[in-house]
Amino acid sequence: MNKKILGVALLVVLAAGAGGAYWKFQQNKVSNEKKPEDGPLTFTPKELTQPSVRKLGGNLQWSGNLAAAQSAIVRSKTNGNLISLSVKEGDIVRAGQPLGSIDTSDFSIRLNERQAAIESAQANLSNAQRIYDTNKGLSEKGFISPAAIDGYRTQLDAAKAQMKGAQAQNAGVKLALRETALIAPMSGTVSKRNAQPGEKLSIEQAIITLVSANPIDMHGTIAPHQIAALKVGMLVTGEIDGLAGKRNGKLERIGPAADVGTKAIPIVVRFENNDGSLQPGQFAQAQAAIADEADSLTVPVQAVASENNQPIVWVVENDKLKRQYVKLGKRDENGLNVQILDGLKATDKILAMRFDGLKQGRVIKVQAVGEVTAAPKVDANKVDANKADTKSEPKSLGSK
Numbered sequence: 001m002n003k004k005i006l007g008v009a010l011l012v013v014l015a016a017g018a019g020g021a022y023w024k025f026q027q028n029k030v031s032n033e034k035k036p037e038d039g040p041l042t043f044t045p046k047e048l049t050q051p052s053v054r055k056l057g058g059n060l061q062w063s064g065n066l067a068a069a070q071s072a073i074v075r076s077k078t079n080g081n082l083i084s085l086s087v088k089e090g091d092i093v094r095a096g097q098p099l100g101s102i103d104t105s106d107f108s109i110r111l112n113e114r115q116a117a118i119e120s121a122q123a124n125l126s127n128a129q130r131i132y133d134t135n136k137g138l139s140e141k142g143f144i145s146p147a148a149i150d151g152y153r154t155q156l157d158a159a160k161a162q163m164k165g166a167q168a169q170n171a172g173v174k175l176a177l178r179e180t181a182l183i184a185p186m187s188g189t190v191s192k193r194n195a196q197p198g199e200k201l202s203i204e205q206a207i208i209t210l211v212s213a214n215p216i217d218m219h220g221t222i223a224p225h226q227i228a229a230l231k232v233g234m235l236v237t238g239e240i241d242g243l244a245g246k247r248n249g250k251l252e253r254i255g256p257a258a259d260v261g262t263k264a265i266p267i268v269v270r271f272e273n274n275d276g277s278l279q280p281g282q283f284a285q286a287q288a289a290i291a292d293e294a295d296s297l298t299v300p301v302q303a304v305a306s307e308n309n310q311p312i313v314w315v316v317e318n319d320k321l322k323r324q325y326v327k328l329g330k331r332d333e334n335g336l337n338v339q340i341l342d343g344l345k346a347t348d349k350i351l352a353m354r355f356d357g358l359k360q361g362r363v364i365k366v367q368a369v370g371e372v373t374a375a376p377k378v379d380a381n382k383v384d385a386n387k388a389d390t391k392s393e394p395k396s397l398g399s400k
Contacts, residue, residue, distance in 0.1 A: 040363040041321075048316060048366065049300065049352035051344050056296040056337070059287040060229055060330045062267070064220025066240070066282045068211035069270060072186050073194075074099060076201040077179035080106065084197050085182075087208070091190045099182040099208055102201065107177040114170035121159070121166040128152075128159035188212035211280065214273040217252065218284045221264035225341065226330065229290040230254060236269045241283040247271050251288070296329065297346060298337040302353045304328065313344065314351040314358055321362045324348075 076082075085100035087093060132152045139149040194206040201207070218238060222230070230251060238247045248271075255266035269286050271278060304311050304326070315322040329339030344350070351358075 040365045041358075042365045042367050043351070044367050047352055048349055049303065050349055051297050051299050051340060051346050052337075053295045053297055053346055054337075055291075055294070056298055056330065056332050056339050059335075060222075060226055060290050061285065061287045062220045062222050063283065063285045064218045064269075066216050066218055066271075066278055066280055066284055068188075068191075068213050068280050069215045069217045070186060070188065070212040071191075072188070072210045073206050074182055074185065074208040074210065076102065076195075076203060076205045076207055078102070078107075078176055078201075079203060080104070080180060080201055082195055082197050082199045082201050082207065085193060085195075085208070087190050087193075089190050089193055092188070093184045093190060093210065094187045095184055097184045099184055100197075101182065102180040104177055104180050107173060107180065111170070111173045111177060114166065114173050117166040118163070118170055121163040125156075125159040125163045128156045132156040182207060184210060186210060186212060213278065213280060214276065215270050216273045216278045216280065218249070218269040218271065218286060219266065220269070220286065221259070221262065221266050224258055224263065224265055227254060227265055229330070230267070230288060234288060236286050236288050238269060238271060238284050238286045240278060243277060243282075247278075249286070290330070297340045297344060298332070299340055299344070299350065300352055301331065301336060301338050303350055304338060305354045314355075315344075316349045316351070316364060319364055321351075321358055321360065321364060323360050324350075 081103040083101045083103055087099050093099065132149075132155070135144055135149055135152045138144045139146065188210040189212070190208060191211045192209040194209060195201065232251055232254060234251050236249045236251050238249055240247060249269045252268045252270040254268075258265045299313060303313055305314070306312070307323070307325075310325055311328050312323055312325050315324045324343055326343030327341040329341045331338050
């Protein structure tokens, strides 16, 4: 009987201990849930700034790819067999240089036929002219009536028309024969052979593609609000990927309309390429020096961060952080400040540099001049036997 009482008492003690442990776990859980996730962030006065208003002269930058300024496609002007091509891809040719030949046997036959037609028309014309001249003399002496001489004049006019028709047909065949010659229409480089010898050609079929890389163009795009600062013919400096140094060029043309998809406006910069060091397809960056007459709102470049591929700055409003999307313009000459086209006011207070881990609505504190961040506080009553809780007050992000 005593053993049974002892067992029951032991079970009661164990149950009470388990219940107490569970209650303590729940109390700690509630306490942790009520504990604030983040304390205030501390910043020094130098880590905050305001937008400045200034005349922002500087450089407008954009990028693009190089492409041949001129190109031409040599096409077949007639049907026929391609006999030969005297150039290959990569060859440099000059304007007027023969590039190959097309079978002209059919045109030779047609040319002979037209020449024979001319000779026949010439004989008819000579005979009609002789008859007219003879009868005209007789008409002047009164032996032939005026109506008869008009008939001879009509025959002469018909012979002349026949002669002109034969000559025109002959000229057409000669022109077609000349067009069978494959001649380079410009100086440049053979970029592609579109047909091969032995191939049956059709009218307007491409045979050879020529490109001229001197001068060479850089094709890029720029935002519509930046176009006002650019003028056709202005000096542009370019840096070519893979090549040292800078190249001077000029703004060749500005597109008349923005692209439907990107809303950007195409622009073309032209560079001289006398040494042939620039090749189509190379990536290039261009910049143009510009000056503003009006004041611009600017912030330090390091104050601008990126979120979802959009530029943002962190505004301090009522001692809390506010994420503010902004629209950027150009940079100043040194690249230290950037123009704000939309999203900020001159009176806004912002973080002067980029920080990690910032959150919308986070409470901040601006450290007074000479103030030292307080040392970490530890509650001795909450120190666990195995692991002490040494969580300190938030540090200034500027110390990173």
